Amino acid sequence: MAEFSGKTVVILGATGVVGSGVAKAFLDAGAFVVAVSRSAAKLEELKKTLKVGPGAAFATAVGDFKDESTTGRAMAAIDQALGGRAIDHVVSSQGFVKFGPPPTQSTAAQLTDALDDGLVINFHAARALLPGIKQRPATFTMVSGGLAHMPPPDPAMWMGTLKNAAVNAFTLGLAAETQRDLVRVNTLCIHFGVAPIGGSQNQFGLAAERDTVGLAPAFLALARGKQKGQVICLGSWGDVDESEVPLDGATGAWSRLSLQGAAGGEGPRGLNQPGPRARPFNVQAPTRVRLHHAVGAAVARGGGAPC
Numbered sequence: 384m385a386e387f388s389g390k391t392v393v394i395l396g397a398t399g400v401v402g403s404g405v406a407k408a409f410l411d412a413g414a415f416v417v418a419v420s421r422s423a424a425k426l427e428e429l430k431k432t433l434k435v436g437p438g439a440a441f442a443t444a445v446g447d448f449k450d451e452s453t454t455g456r457a458m459a460a461i462d463q464a465l466g467g468r469a470i471d472h473v474v475s476s477q478g479f480v481k482f483g484p485p486p487t488q489s490t491a492a493q494l495t496d497a498l499d500d501g502l503v504i505n506f507h508a509a510r511a512l513l514p515g516i517k518q519r520p521a522t523f524t525m526v527s528g529g530l531a532h533m534p535p536p537d538p539a540m541w542m543g544t545l546k547n548a549a550v551n552a553f554t555l556g557l558a559a560e561t562q563r564d565l566v567r568v569n570t571l572c573i574h575f576g577v578a579p580i581g582g583s584q585n586q587f588g589l590a591a592e593r594d595t596v597g598l599a600p601a602f603l604a605l606a607r608g609k610q611k612g613q614v615i616c617l618g619s620w621g622d623v624d625e626s627e628v629p630l631d632g633a634t635g636a637w638s639r640l641s642l643q644g645a646a647g648g649e650g651p652r653g654l655n656q657p658g659p660r661a662r663p664f665n666v667q668a669p670t671r672v673r674l675h676h677a678v679g680a681a682v683a684r685g686g687g688a689p690c
């Protein structure tokens with residue numbers, strides 16, 4: 384039997400680069416997938432891309448998590464798509480990053496817009512979807528990017544730094560709220576470019592070693608793993624490969640990454656006792672340098688950021 388057979392996964396931002404790969408991976412692993420997008424047309428395109436046929440374990444919901452009223456309608460559409468199924472996993476991979484003038488030349492409206500499309504959509508998603516799965520062995524996973532941890536190599540990217548750092552910090556807030564609940568809230572912070580299905584560069588022209596299908600095992604690993612309250616930084620594709628290493632029983636897959644995660648360790652124990660071992664994030668110097676070079680090269684070419 385497929386590993387996620389009988390499980391139900393709701394994916395927000397399912398038509399996007401990251402979300403589409405996650406949708407494919409969970410479908411292939413036997414899950415019932417509810418793909419959520421603001422656009423019915425993009426969901427139809429996604430079905431073609433994923434070769435979803437009649438009778439497939441796949442449903443769609445049109446919805447937008449930008450504010451409370453649209454979130455209410457989105458949840459009604461998701462409930463209908465679920466058809467009474469309970470949710471086992473939520474992946475919120477909504478929005479990308481906004482670019483704009485340097486901080487002192489940006490307007491407050493541009494800043495608000497950047498946070499609306501990065502942080503606030505995740506906030507509404509958490510408010511709407513987390514309460515119902517708190518007491519289930521479920522997961523709620525958000526997505527951010529490595530710009531979170533560094534001064535942006537180009538000031539035009541400062542809102543990406545802010546948005547990704549805000550999502551990572553929001554994870555910690557949700558981690559504190561849910562530390563005694565069954566649900567596991569985590570964020571995957573991706574430090575490299577990811578291409579759309581079958582592609583070789585991300586949407587801003589940054590060369591990507593693999594496409595989103597190559598990234599998706601990291602999401603499956605989180606769903607089957609033990610990580611709780613973590614911002615898990617994927618510094619390289621090697622970290623994705625590591626996610627596929629079988630559980631070791633004591634710490635679970637990704638033990639090296641998890642133990643250095645934002646919450647300072649595994650689950651409630653780590654949250655309660657950050658201790659001297661805890662480090663804010665597991666960005667090591669070589670990764671930082673690699674990322675800096677990658678971003679610098681992309682900017683020089685007139686391309687974009689890796690996240």
Ligand SMILES: NC(=O)c1ccc[n+]([C@@H]2O[C@H](COP(=O)([O-])OP(=O)(O)OC[C@H]3O[C@@H](n4cnc5c(N)ncnc54)[C@H](OP(=O)(O)O)[C@@H]3O)[C@@H](O)[C@H]2O)c1
Nearest residue numbers: 396398399400401420421477478528573576577585689690
């Ligand atoms: N791609 C990369 O190279 C890369 C690298 C590192 C990190 N990341 C991170 O991965 C996450 C997802 O990125 P992605 O590359 O998958 O981006 P993407 O291709 O733009 O997909 C994001 C999806 O979110 C949906 N969305 C829902 N509400 C939105 C809103 N208010 N504003 C904008 N989009 C909204 C959009 O789908 P609909 O239009 O269909 O609603 C869109 O397709 C981001 O946090 C990003 O920083 C990406």
